[in-house]
Amino acid sequence: MNEEDLNEAFHDVIVRSRPPESMDPGRALERARRARKRRQVRWAGAAVAALVVAAGAGPVLIANYTGNRSEAPLVAGDTGTTPSASTPTPVPTPTVVGTVAPKTRKSNDPWPEGQVDRTATVGPRADRAVTLMNNLSSSVPAGFSTPSLKFPDGRSMRWPQAQYASNDGEPDYWEYMATIPVQKGDRAGKLLVQSTTPDGKPATDPCTLARKFWGGTGACTVTDVSGKKVGVLTTNGHGSFDQWAAYRYDDGTVVYLAQAKKIDDSGRSPLTQPVFTNRQLAELATSAKFKISA
Template sequence: MNEEDLNEAFHDVIVRSSPPASMDPARALEQARRVRKRRRVAWGGVAVVTLTVGVGAGPALVANFTGGPADQLVANGGGTTQPVATPSGATPSVSKPVSTVPPTTTPTTRKSGDPWPEGQVDRTATAGPRAVRAVTLMNDLSSSVPPGSSTPDLKYPDGRAMRWPQSQYASNDGEQDYWEYQAIIPVQKDDRVGQLLVESTTPDGKPATDLCKLAKQFWGGTGSCTIMNVGGKKVGVVTDSGRGSYDQWAAYRYGDGTVVYLAQAKKTDNPARSPLTQPVFTTHQLAELVTSPKFKISS
């Protein structure tokens, strides 16, 4: 054996006796035994086993500790935080998995591109609890008409029902989430038909405003406004100037921000029906009824 052969053999011995840079079987075995045995195995025993296993057992050893991302950090020595040994007799803590499922809750403030809430395809909720609330609102309105009047299930000439409920997501971009629940019903007396509408809007986060200003926000209505005191509650009542769909409506705002509108018209938008000769309610009755808790929907 010449000098070159001797150098090559010596280099080969050094390479074979060095552990791989990217894997440290001794560290992996040490950490595994410390957790599994809870320090019941002496450090000397671990060192002896490590020396006995040798480099050739390294790949097999690492393979036994690659069951998941956390185990791979132990086996490969990766990551910035190493596992902490659990003292004898203590229960090891288990990290909860981080969910990768996107949140399904509606954001508190609407942003451009946000999906419609609760699986809807547009603003209107056609099924579920919100749709049920609108139906309940319609039924409560029907039960409120005075004696001598009825709320029959009338139809338009094309077959559509003149009674209908609706619940819709009303927020625009940058606004707090809020909903509008609405119900419209025909009111018949003798052979004449008028119309009622109730709308309940959940708190929208906007500051309270002047009651007459609030009342005139209803369907862009115009007319004279009066503030009425009903049992200590302030109600804004607007009498239309004759150009709107409704003759009169009342507006009431609860302390939590819920707003209720109640509107009445002597005629409907069905030209085949003759209009009522008198409003369904007096002005005072309208103002009193708009404050009824049954029309308040705050969520």
């Protein structure tokens, strides 16, 4: 070993055997300050980089915000020029509405709706006839009354009726009818209203329609009521009624309104004047309160 090797070995021993540096508080505080400054510099650089990225993405974000916000989420760098695919609106499938042919009565068919004969004595149809009677009573002009009078045998002179009117080979249809006594002083006459649901038969002129009521004969005139043509027939003194009006609606519903100055077999003196004039009778026949179409 020469002198140079000896010096190098001696230096190496001294370095490895040097004691650790003492914990000087001042030096430790200084090292902490320098480390804090280095961290602040790194954070500042990161913030600047973020601002640069945001500045570049800003116009894109604004464009997306001011456009249709429901099309797609806001993504930095997205130009917003490609709209998202819209969901097509489903086209409803047309519904075919079926038609039900009216029932045609056949021989030996049972009476409808559980009835024992043509007449409905309870249920909605009977109720409609009662309503028809009440509406007729409320239509009587001042000076007349509609008391609950009776025949000598005790039968009421006020009575409603709902009946199944179809015959064999005809479609189902119904007749609703109401009769009431009308009194003035000690004299009495009567009124009748009948509403028939559409029966499938063709329309006729107003006077032909009027003559179908109870086989009526007499002089008939056509009265115009706000464009509605009403047949008003005055009998020749025979039959139970002196006069009636007949009107057919476009749907086939037919209304008859009849009056008589006397009540047969009532034991009461007849009225000296009819309850309604021809015009009043025609107007009432077109009143919606007397129309029953079902």
